Amino acid sequence: MAKAIRTTCAYCGVGCGIRAAVTGARSVEILGDPDHPANRGRLCSKGTHLGETVGLQGRLLYPMIAGRRVSWDKALDLVARRFKETIARHGPGSVAFYVSGQLLTEDYYVANKLMKGFIGSANIDTNSRLCMSSAVAGHMRAFGEDVVPATYEDLDAADLFVLVGSNTAWCHPIVYQRIRARCEAGAKLVVIDPRRTETAEEADLHLAIRPGSDVALMNGLLQYCRETGIVDEAYLGAHVAVPADFWDRLGEGNDLWSAARICDVAAADLRHFYELFAATPRTVTLFSQGINQSTAGTDQVNAITNLHLATGRIGKPGAAPFSITGQPNAMGGREVGGLASTLAAHRDFAAESRASVQRFWAAPTMAEKPGLKAVDMFRAVGEGRIKALWVMATNPAVSMPDANRVREALGGCPFVVVSDVVEKTDTTAFAHVRLPAAAWGEKDGTVTNSDRTISRQRALFPLPGEARPDWWIVKEVARRMGWKTAFAYDRPADIWREHCRLSTYENEGARRFALPGAAQGGNAAYDAMLPFRWGGDRPFADGRFSTEDGRARLISVAQKPLADPLAKWPLTLNTGRYRDQWHSMTRTGLAPKLARHREEPLVEMHPSDGARHGLSNGALARVDTPQGESLYRVAYCEGQRAGELFVPIHWTDRTASGGRTGLLPRPLVDPVSGQPGFKRTPASIALVEPLWCGFLLLAEELADRPACLWATRVAVPAGVLWELAGDEALQRIEALLPRGERIEAQDAARGTRRIAIVANGRLAGALFVTQSGELPPRDWLIAQLAAPTVAPTLLAGRAPGAQADRGPVVCVCFDVGMTTIVAAIRDQSLTDVAAIGAALRAGTNCGSCRPALARIIAEEKSHAA
Numbered sequence: 001m002a003k004a005i006r007t008t009c010a011y012c013g014v015g016c017g018i019r020a021a022v023t024g025a026r027s028v029e030i031l032g033d034p035d036h037p038a039n040r041g042r043l044c045s046k047g048t049h050l051g052e053t054v055g056l057q058g059r060l061l062y063p064m065i066a067g068r069r070v071s072w073d074k075a076l077d078l079v080a081r082r083f084k085e086t087i088a089r090h091g092p093g094s095v096a097f098y099v100s101g102q103l104l105t106e107d108y109y110v111a112n113k114l115m116k117g118f119i120g121s122a123n124i125d126t127n128s129r130l131c132m133s134s135a136v137a138g139h140m141r142a143f144g145e146d147v148v149p150a151t152y153e154d155l156d157a158a159d160l161f162v163l164v165g166s167n168t169a170w171c172h173p174i175v176y177q178r179i180r181a182r183c184e185a186g187a188k189l190v191v192i193d194p195r196r197t198e199t200a201e202e203a204d205l206h207l208a209i210r211p212g213s214d215v216a217l218m219n220g221l222l223q224y225c226r227e228t229g230i231v232d233e234a235y236l237g238a239h240v241a242v243p244a245d246f247w248d249r250l251g252e253g254n255d256l257w258s259a260a261r262i263c264d265v266a267a268a269d270l271r272h273f274y275e276l277f278a279a280t281p282r283t284v285t286l287f288s289q290g291i292n293q294s295t296a297g298t299d300q301v302n303a304i305t306n307l308h309l310a311t312g313r314i315g316k317p318g319a320a321p322f323s324i325t326g327q328p329n330a331m332g333g334r335e336v337g338g339l340a341s342t343l344a345a346h347r348d349f350a351a352e353s354r355a356s357v358q359r360f361w362a363a364p365t366m367a368e369k370p371g372l373k374a375v376d377m378f379r380a381v382g383e384g385r386i387k388a389l390w391v392m393a394t395n396p397a398v399s400m401p402d403a404n405r406v407r408e409a410l411g412g413c414p415f416v417v418v419s420d421v422v423e424k425t426d427t428t429a430f431a432h433v434r435l436p437a438a439a440w441g442e443k444d445g446t447v448t449n450s451d452r453t454i455s456r457q458r459a460l461f462p463l464p465g466e467a468r469p470d471w472w473i474v475k476e477v478a479r480r481m482g483w484k485t486a487f488a489y490d491r492p493a494d495i496w497r498e499h500c501r502l503s504t505y506e507n508e509g510a511r512r513f514a515l516p517g518a519a520q521g522g523n524a525a526y527d528a529m530l531p532f533r534w535g536g537d538r539p540f541a542d543g544r545f546s547t548e549d550g551r552a553r554l555i556s557v558a559q560k561p562l563a564d565p566l567a568k569w570p571l572t573l574n575t576g577r578y579r580d581q582w583h584s585m586t587r588t589g590l591a592p593k594l595a596r597h598r599e600e601p602l603v604e605m606h607p608s609d610g611a612r613h614g615l616s617n618g619a620l621a622r623v624d625t626p627q628g629e630s631l632y633r634v635a636y637c638e639g640q641r642a643g644e645l646f647v648p649i650h651w652t653d654r655t656a657s658g659g660r661t662g663l664l665p666r667p668l669v670d671p672v673s674g675q676p677g678f679k680r681t682p683a684s685i686a687l688v689e690p691l692w693c694g695f696l697l698l699a700e701e702l703a704d705r706p707a708c709l710w711a712t713r714v715a716v717p718a719g720v721l722w723e724l725a726g727d728e729a730l731q732r733i734e735a736l737l738p739r740g741e742r743i744e745a746q747d748a749a750r751g752t753r754r755i756a757i758v759a760n761g762r763l764a765g766a767l768f769v770t771q772s773g774e775l776p777p778r779d780w781l782i783a784q785l786a787a788p789t790v791a792p793t794l795l796a797g798r799a800p801g802a803q804a805d806r807g808p809v810v811c812v813c814f815d816v817g818m819t820t821i822v823a824a825i826r827d828q829s830l831t832d833v834a835a836i837g838a839a840l841r842a843g844t845n846c847g848s849c850r851p852a853l854a855r856i857i858a859e860e861k862s863h864a865a
């Protein structure tokens with residue numbers, strides 16, 4: 001095997017280490033790095049299948065102006081000139097950067113320096129605004145600095161895990177496996193989520209609370225702790241500032257019964273949780289988007305920090321509030337000041353902070369005040385106040401709330417630059433200039449994960465086409481704007497050392513974020529860098545916080561009243577993630593194996609709601625909100641609370657006619673952090689009945705989505721599959737079939753048509769459509785795309801001699817289907833996940849499907865009973 005290069009996973013904030021062995025021009029074998037502290041050799045399904053996503057299909061490989069390929073010089077000159085002109089004419093506040101937690105620290109540092117120190121505006125915000133900003137604001141209020149006071153080692157020492165608003169099993173699978181391992185040794189797991197997720201299914205206790213009621217739950221618990229004498233008065237006295245009326249205000253309406261009523265859970269269950277918490281000093285409370293993405297997000301974060309501070313459960317092994325980060329470098333972005341509301345190196349806009357950073361950068365025009373936060377930024381673009389916008393490594397036309405308005409804003413903006421690795425995204429569609437960025441596996445730099453561990457990402461392949469790393473693109477523009485010496489970087493290591501020097505510059509211990517020593521290393525040290533953690537293994541262990549007086553703060557927070565649904569919008573829409581897809585799918589969408597877990601955008605709803613709204617399982621439905629509408633496939637789900645819908649965020653104009661979730665949420669934000677409330681939008685739902693449904697299977701990718709009511713794309717091993725439905729005449733769909741020999745069958749009674757195209761002795765395409773008949777399972781036909789010969793039974797959609805359908809794929813690593821698993825459980829009397837693994841290998845590689853396997857076993861047991 002080729003020599004393995006140590007790097008870090010492209011996806012989530014767990015920050016798993018990878019050993020990548022390059023096996024060809026664009027191929028690589030991926031293994032977990034046994035020496036990386038975040039994962040110790042393990043990888044989840046997304047990390048495991050990274051190798052399937054490094055091909056060059058769909059890549060943006062050359063700079064483009066107005067859709068035409070141009071030289072780098074021409075593109076960079078234009079960007080620099082247009083930004084300079086706009087600033088000269090309308091001032092620095094008329095331009096903006098919208099960046100991303102998927103940039104590397106070095107990229108991020110340069111973009112932030114250019115905007116805040118040289119352009120002289122703080123109009124640089126990041127998609128972390130949509131992700132982490134409530135946690136950041138909560139940390140600042142409670143600790144005086146944005147420091148996550150926990151590490152993964154705390155997971156190995158905890159006796160109780162409280163997961164709040166976090167589908168950890170799907171979104172942070174390796175953290176989840178670490179939690180499970182500790183639970184095997186006796187620790188307890190409580191999950192607080194309105195949905196019964198796979199994370200919740202394995203919990204000792206699941207509190208399916210009413211959405212938005214987390215403050216009531218936490219305040220009730222804090223009041224309970226006070227009544228039962230669990231509050232650590234000594235700790236509070238020594239280390240925490242408590243507002244004078246804090247306990248009086250908490251005392252009102254936060255008894256267990258009131259909390260149970262507001263949260264809509266059984267008082268006995270709530271009491272069980274409160275007792276467990278009170279009895280277990282070593283508690284880690286992990287939280288993510290169910291807490292952050294709320295118009296009360298910052299208060300919800302502080303309801304959690306209050307509990308940990310008041311019980312002294314912080315700065316001790318196995319005891320901490322733990323905000324887990326979403327993107328691979330969400331934390332690094334916070335360190336370099338990627339948010340419009342912070343400066344670099346954990347500094348704010350106070351006069352002395354500004355002056356200090358200005359001195360360090362020798363900056364000509366420092367930004368004087370915080371800039372526009374994401375939602376306000378796009379509003380300003382829409383209102384014409386921002387006239388030049390540069391988007392890097394994020395897809396706001398998909399991921400911003402009220403995305404229709406964001407699209408209108410982008411469409412009306414005089415100058416839009418987009419740096420991306422992919423040519424066609426919903427956002428690059430609005431770009432005047434597209435800049436080809438180097439992708440994961442091509443770029444070098446650092447990322448910081450959830451527990452403050454900094455790791456290297458390393459290049460595996462040479463830069464394809466004319467793609468360039470983001471730091472290079474930004475510094476070239478900065479130099480062309482006239483700041484040659486301040487942006488004279490030749491390599492990421494140059495930027496890294498400057499970033500490290502800034503972290504310790506005029507920092508006499510007031511800020512925990514400091515990278516002493518790292519600044520002295522040379523290029524070789526940078527190349528050889530091993531993962532290391534800043535801030536120490538246990539920040540705040542000494543009880544000293546980053547506030548002026550060194551004390552942490554309890555913050556009075558009250559539950560906001562939760563309005564009843566309106567007649568026009570009887571449902572509440574919740575949005576989030578699928579296990580095997582990453583955001584707008586620009587990379588995971590390339591991997592056939594990852595497509596198997598969920599092939600279409602579903603709207604999950606309780607069967608009782610389905611009946612009430614006349615929707616059967618599998619029907620198509622339109623979800624409406626005050627902001628917009630989109631289509632989904634209905635999926636009945638017992639784990640959904642009645643009255644609530646759940647939809648995924650992953651589908652885009654490129655991949656589907658429906659599932660456009662970004663169009664639905666309102667642009668309402670938390671007043672402190674500016675983070676949008678993505679999880680609770682008033683909605684209605686209605687049945688959509690197309691005339692026909694079908695699917696289109698193709699060996700070659702289409703340039704554009706088929707034009708019909710419902711079209712969703714899935715990558716398959718030797719091509720692509722589109723699921724279709726519509727009222728339209730079929731000619732335009734048929735025209736998408738490739739040239740070749742045509743085999744056709746028709747059944748007028750059922751309105752069925754089946755067409756297969758054979759070219760060069762292989763299946764090149766197939767279109768199966770029906771009005772009232774059945775469609776065959778897709779698996780066998782998909783396999784025919786790669787078959788060396790054409791089977792005579794193509795139009796039957798199955799092999800000569802019947803073949804059992806193995807059902808939806810559960811284990812993507814070993815391609816094991818539901819039917820196979822259920823049959824094995826029944827035939828071989830399998831009783832646990834390990835037994836399934838022994839019989840079928842399912843769940844024995846990445847382990848991401850283990851919660852699903854556990855559920856199938858539980859369902860089989862309950863069937864049997």
Ligand SMILES: Nc1nc2c(c(=O)[nH]1)N[C@H]1C(S)=C(S)[C@@H](COP(=O)(O)OP(=O)(O)OC[C@H]3O[C@@H](n4cnc5c(=O)[nH]c(N)nc54)[C@H](O)[C@@H]3O)O[C@H]1N2
Pocket residue numbers: 012013131164165166167168170171172192193194195197210211212213214288289290291325326327574575576577578579580581582583679
């Ligand atoms: N597979 C996969 N993993 C990912 C990502 C991905 O795209 N795909 N993205 C990464 C990123 S950037 C992020 S930010 C993380 C997000 O990771 P998570 O936060 O775990 O993911 P979400 O699905 O957005 O939402 C989490 C849960 O919050 C619940 N929730 C909704 N409303 C409430 C509420 O009022 N109270 C409570 N307590 N819970 C509520 C939802 O039902 C949902 O199950 O995942 C990261 N990991």
Ligand SMILES: Nc1nc2c(c(=O)[nH]1)N[C@H]1C(S)=C(S)[C@@H](COP(=O)(O)OP(=O)(O)OC[C@H]3O[C@@H](n4cnc5c(=O)[nH]c(N)nc54)[C@H](O)[C@@H]3O)O[C@H]1N2
Pocket residue numbers: 100102103127128130131132289293326327392393394395396398399400401419420421422425437438439440470575576577582583584585586587649661662665678
């Ligand atoms: N309704 C709803 N909306 C949400 C959320 C939700 O839960 N519900 N979650 C929010 C959260 S937490 C997040 S983090 C966002 C994520 O939303 P986005 O950031 O919009 O999602 P991505 O698809 O990850 O976009 C990353 C883009 O960068 C490109 N890219 C990848 N690598 C590089 C690189 O190295 N350089 C450059 N220049 N480009 C690169 C990719 O091709 C892709 O187009 O969505 C938010 N929106």
Ligand code: SF4
Pocket residue numbers: 009010011012013014015016039042043044045046047048171172173174175
């Ligand atoms: S948990 Fe999965 S997606 Fe996240 S860093 Fe690890 S391997 Fe990558």
Ligand SMILES: [Mo]
Pocket residue numbers: 130131132326327
């Ligand atoms: Mo995120």
